[in-house]
Amino acid sequence: KRLLLLNGPNLNRLGQREPDTYGTETLADVINKVKAVTDEYQYELEHFQSNHEGELIDKLHETEGEVSGIVFNPAAYTHTSVALRDAIASITAPVIEVHISNVHQREEFRHHSMLAPVCEGQIVGFGTDGYRLAALGLLKKL
Numbered sequence: 001k002r003l004l005l006l007n008g009p010n011l012n013r014l015g016q017r018e019p020d021t022y023g024t025e026t027l028a029d030v031i032n033k034v035k036a037v038t039d040e041y042q043y044e045l046e047h048f049q050s051n052h053e054g055e056l057i058d059k060l061h062e063t064e065g066e067v068s069g070i071v072f073n074p075a076a077y078t079h080t081s082v083a084l085r086d087a088i089a090s091i092t093a094p095v096i097e098v099h100i101s102n103v104h105q106r107e108e109f110r111h112h113s114m115l116a117p118v119c120e121g122q123i124v125g126f127g128t129d130g131y132r133l134a135a136l137g138l139l140k141k142l
């Protein structure tokens with residue numbers, strides 16, 4: 001039993017990147033927090049981060065038959081990527097979309113998600129804690 005934590009572009013810079021918006025925790029801190037949740041439910045945690053759209057698509061395809069659920073922060077691709085939306089629609093594992101910031105309080109171009117209609121759920125505005133909350137919600141459903 002395995003859960004995938006997937007992170008899109010610029011999230012490798014978490015902790016240093018715009019700390020007023022995204023906080024001071026690093027991606028390693030986030031992985032540890034989610035791992036505490038998956039450990040509790042006796043799930044393995046796999047993590048993958050990429051700044052490249054095609055690599056994220058490949059990873060989504062590879063989950064087929066391997067992963068029970070996906071916690072995904074698609075970052076800026078949320079607002080632009082038809083290709084990621086089609087990739088999510090093509091797989092069977094449920095995806096929870098996570099945003100650290102409250103995208104609805106920010107620029108207009110961040111208000112719309114291309115991916116939300118093909119995701120099982122969405123968590124926005126709870127900081128890096130959102131990842132943990134998404135994992136918890138997903139594992140309770142599985």
Ligand code: DQA
Nearest residue numbers: 073075076098099100101110
């Ligand atoms: C983000 C919000 C996106 O609009 C932005 O492009 C990001 C991070 C978030 O976690 O709040 O890179 O997904």
